[in-house]
Amino acid sequence: MHPRKDTCLRRGTAVQLAYPSDGLDLDGLLILPAGRSRHDGPFPLVTLVHGGPYDRFTDRFSFAGLLSGQWLATTGYAVFLPNPRGGEGHGHAFATTVAGAVGMDEWTDIVSGIDLLIAKGVADPDRLGIGGWSHGGFMAAWAVGQTNRFKAAVMGAGVSDWGMLLATGEYGRLEAGLGGSCGWEGAGPHRHDQVSPISYASKIRTPVLILHGEDDTNVPIGQATYFHRALRTYGVEHEFVVYPREGHSILERNHQLDVLQRTRTWFDRWLVDPVSDRTQQPQRLTQTRPS
Template identity: 35%
Template sequence: MLDGDASEPYQLAAIDNGRRALTTHNDWLKQHHLAETRDVSFNSGKEGIHGMLVLPLGYEEGKQYPVIARLHGGPVYQFSHEFMFDWQIYAANGYAVLAVNPRGSSGRGFDFAKAIYGDWGNVDVKDISAGIDHVIAMGVADPERIGVGGWSYGGILTNYMIASDARIKAAVSGAGMSNFLGGYGADQYALEYEFEVGLPWRDRKAYERISYPFFHADRISAATQFQCAGADENVPCIGAEQMYQALRSLERDTELVIYPGEDHGLTRPSFLADRIQRNLDWYGKYLKAE
């Protein structure tokens, strides 16, 4: 396999005298302009945090742009220098894309990954907010047009963000959960809950603490679309449904989108295309409207 990077996907290769490409499926990229990806680093408290910033296509120095902070799943995972088609789509539509690897991510050792153990939505939220501060200070991001979004733990972290950072105007939360008392026994993480948080009937305050986006939904002002997959047993739709109902009852701008028959990772091409278009439409409505 030939190495890919932020500007070119992987492709098959033979290893004889070096590496020899066996496929040409990336040739279409030569006819397109791609957005520039830059490394960023900043401090969150005393912790050094790293990530990437994709500049809008046709970026002009000194001009402020709407920014979308993309939040990865896992949470033990990391964004890396690989081709992310959705980042390029957002950049082509005039957004800066911020991809932070907050505490809880892999790639920085055991202690860094364990920093959110039993304490979800605390230091990782601080790290994402510090990243937003950084791109605002760089002069790239418009502080009045900030969006967030992610899938799986990225959706969970999206819910934490909208309940913690009032600057966020629009969010897309995919396959997320916020009421972990309601998730216990409904999703596949009962063992992790018991190890990290405890037992709901014994450690109710701990469950309420990590479920603050649901129990303090009145803190949320961001227009938020919740998405889920109808056959997902990893993070069932109950997580999205409960948050949607909470914001609807509070008369916030919100929508619920369910992809029928799909598991945790969407695979049907029409659904994948629908999701990216819905994301663009949602962010466009709240981050680009005059």
């Protein structure tokens, strides 16, 4: 799984998916590895979750400077782009399902799609990764606290604690609509504690790459620092990368390139040659600040 030596990158074929989840008909996209078909599987599969959550993946070319499915497809990954509950395209009731319940039904929808791709022989169940940016970063952090089936995760500008985001994020109390409660509503536990990835940190065994802009006011960097410290406490292998001068989006070209390369290197490390038991390996707990 190495990039081509010439300057022309082959794109992976994007296939539209339709699949059921909890009685609903959902959709998404599957990007196949460049130059490969479904019949060549199973492949290592990376699931990328969109932000928002009111957004959706569509069948269009995208080679973004954040987490790019096509970038991963050029080196042999299949990439699943789900459109779970909370997003666009299925009406108001579908979008508002996640209000006060983030990480619940949308997680069920994502898992249903992954299970389908495994059953169809597209995805290798022993080589699964997950990642996302913003709300997608929240879902990646949520995922690794719910299951150990993923071999690697990337949390980009993600939420680890909805109560803290309410207190420090630029959207303030609007975040309570997703988290479900405010910390000043009496002694906890609160609803937002139940849907915050930080609450499940003791269960995490999956290696996590944490990426965050230092000047992010939408999801302040304290969210990433909190998750980093929790993973360090429990001895979870992870890397924490802080991009100076960057906000919620990564805009400087050298930082965009760093995100692309660092993400692929992270998945390569854990998914290309999976090891059945990584608990015996030395742990790397690093914090990095690209220039």
